[in-house]
Amino acid sequence: MEGLTLSDAEQKYYSDLFSYCDIESTKKVAANGRVLELFRAAQLPNDVVLQIMELCGATRLGYFGRSQFYIALKLVAVAQSGFPLRVESINTVKDLPLPRFVASKNEQESRHAASYSSDSENQGSYSGVIPPPPGRGQVKKGSVSHDTVQPRTSTDQQEPASPVVSPQQSPPTSPHTWRKHSRHPSGGNSERPLAGPGPFWSPFGEAQSGSAAADAVWSGHSPPPPPPQETWVSFADTPPTSTLLTMHPASVQDQTTVRTVASATTANEIRRQSSSYDDPWKITDEQRQYYVNQFKTIQPDLNGFIPGSAAKEFFTKSKLPILELSHIWELSDFDKDGALTLDEFCAAFHLVVARKNGYDLPEKLPESLMPKLIDLEDSADVGDQPGEVGYSGSPAEAPPSKSPSMPSLNQTWPELNQSSEQWETFSERSSSSQTLTQFDSNIAPADPDTAIVHPVPIRMTPSKIHMQEMELKRTGSDHTNPTSPLLVKPSDLSEESKINSSVKFASGNTVDGYSSSDSFTSDPEQIGNNVTHQRSHSGTSPDNTAPPPPPPRPQPSHSRSSSLDMNRTFAVTTGQQQAGVVAHPPAVPPRPQPSQAPGPVVHRPVDADGLITHTSTSPQQIPEQPNFADFSQFEVFAASNVNEEQDDEAEKHPEVLPVEKASDSASSLRVAKTDSKIEEKTAASVPANVSKGTTPLAPPPKPVRRRLKSEDELKPEVDEHTQKTGVLAAVLASQPSIPRSVGKDKKAIQASIRRNKETNTVLARLNSELQQQLKDVLEERISLEVQLEQLRPFSHL
Amino acid sequence: MVHTSLDVVDEKISAMGKALVDQRELYLGLLYPTEDHKVYGYVTNSKVKFVMVVDSSNTALRDNEIRSMFRKLHSSYTDVMCNPFYNPGDRIQSRAFDSMVTSMMVQVC
16 A cells, blocks of 8 residues: 555556545545445455555545545556455556456346336337347457457448447457546557556557457457446447447546546647547437337327327336436426427437436436527537536536536526526516507507607507506696607607616606607606606596696696606606696696696605705705796706706716516516606695695796706716605606696797607607616615515514 | 525415415515525425525626526526436525526526
8 A cells, every 4th residue: 555656557547446436526536436336346255345445544544535535446457467365466566458348238228228128119229229239249248359450440440330239359358448448648558568458548548548448348248248337338439530429438437537537648639538538428329220210100290299198108217217207308308398299309318318328317417418409409409518528527627618608508597697688677667568559558548739649659558558558647738749749859858868867867867757748768658657647646636637738738838848848858757756746737737837846846755865955956946947838948958957957967878778577577667667656756745746736837938947956966866766756756756847837838839849849759669668667766765675574573673 | 694584485485275276476576675685585386485685785686687587597497407416305406507697696696
């Protein structure tokens, strides 16, 4: 044990073996199970094995460290050579042939295969395949010489022709795993006075990994190899060039272990072996035909599927444990549809046969077994190649190579999920726009003057639709009038707002407020719907206002347009604001605005920190803007605001984008959020909202301006949520006032309304985007609120 | 504690009534913030419940992350269910599933 000196070949061989046994990739301890298996494969009497183990110190230590393992291997070689087992013999015996291990598990595998084949209808085909190999396998068992190697290779050459035929040169005793070792020395082995394994190995190494794998299988067959195994084994044995099935977990392991072996000489061989990784799992034509026949027995249509239950019955006949069958299914059912296509079935069958022959199942489906799925090919290939290497027993190298691919695969799904979420949000946005269009259509009939019907799709969100309807009723004519101016300005604003997430929200909100009257933007309307909903609550009389709309419309439109623009620029489409606006349309527009303005102002601070600043600015804005008739002023103002906002929006936009990721869930939450937000806002600024609704409408422009400014202020804010909420609040606050102010210059405005409507559509789109951002923010907010609420009772406890 | 969480889940389910149609609503949110653990619930359309217990010291877990984790969990679970050899109710022994869960846990920690 001490001072164990190993020759180069032995060193490599032992390290390969150690790697083979090192299934846990510890590089320090060889798994006892594997080691015992290995020793059993050495075909030594049990007592000898025990003696060896004792000598190497494993029994003392309780595990097989590398040194112990090497010593044990050496002792095995000693024992196999007929030398007495002594501690000294380790180093004293010169020219000790490498220990030979015969894979005894093949027998068991063959039994499995036999039983399986007996069960399956195609037993005949199995047997047909089986007979040849056994005959061959037995031939060379004892021949350990170059000659055997030569014939072996020749037979290997023949192998390709007959997949079933097992390589006659089945490596007599060299276990395939051990073979790797031979590969390393390759040329050297033949020269060494190694026992049979050496020569066998070298050819294999040179032959290539595929055959090497086969060799391994062969070695296992040394005893009367079970027919089923050998058939498959023989495939492996054939030269790498052959596409024979090489289901050699051992060979693969060998290959993998070989790779792990850092020996330079083996590097080339390893590469060759690794290149043939596909081969071990390749399905030969005969096998394929067999599988297809089996498939037909279950599913006559080759293009059809085998349902899971039928496949389950079929594969249960193989007597494999359910767990393994489950794993095989996982590997083979590539599209996860619960059914097997022909390719999937062949892959599964192949895996079953391999497993029955004793080959461990791979962690990932080998590339050669991969169903030809176009869309999944990329990811599959990524995962496959490393996966093939990553055999269950493969050494450390294999798993690492595999892991990168697998995680990448796994990552793609989450990304896809996230992207899907984003798509959902988009869909939601579009749907919201749809809802807006509905509103427009609804408004149009109600308000003949406006005649603005935006084909914007309206999201069929019940709550939103309801709110929209309410807004429609309220704003009615008001909406139509302000639409045009709003269209113009909101479009500008909406565009700008898009950049800025917060602004988006504001614009969305603003739009919503107006959209109720005009189909400005879907999203804004949605928000506006929420807002309008709120407003409806506060306004109470929105519906009533519908009838009288026409007269006030011009004014509202006028003022609204301006206010809308402002609202949009603010992108603070708080439901409350809208609601307030909606509520007040019937009333004199200007009146509610002032009240609203203070309301939103108050509201904002409550909603967000930034709101406070907004409120401060909003008052300033209010006095600045003339009420109603100053479209140009509004537009200018809006433009200026928009410009300002754009910058801020740009900043906020990126922030909002990440939030949108959760939009899918947020979509549902959005509604809830908007509602909750509205509720929150109401709760937070109940007095403000109430004031908004109840107090006479402030001049429309005021809230708009306020919102614009608030938006500007919001932009610099870091907290998106607060900003958004603030913006929303501001928008809500401003919106209610806007419609009220409008309505005076109906006729004059209508003309501009039409122009604005065009722009409104553009803005609507922008608003939708903003609304998405808003949704995200709202979702986050709602989740936070929910958590807060959940915590509240606990705090009480 | 898990049983308590299950009770909360059942309570929420019953509260939602017929609204359990949206994927989004499947996420039940923070169920019960105990002293040192947070429990998140998630129920599928087939009334299969996922309960995730998180150590409260891990404050970096955002709600969106929890949702994404549940989604991945749901997706992996459906993959496991597709396996005809898997009997519902058995302990899941799928390696892919285990690896996904492990990676998820590692990612969080």
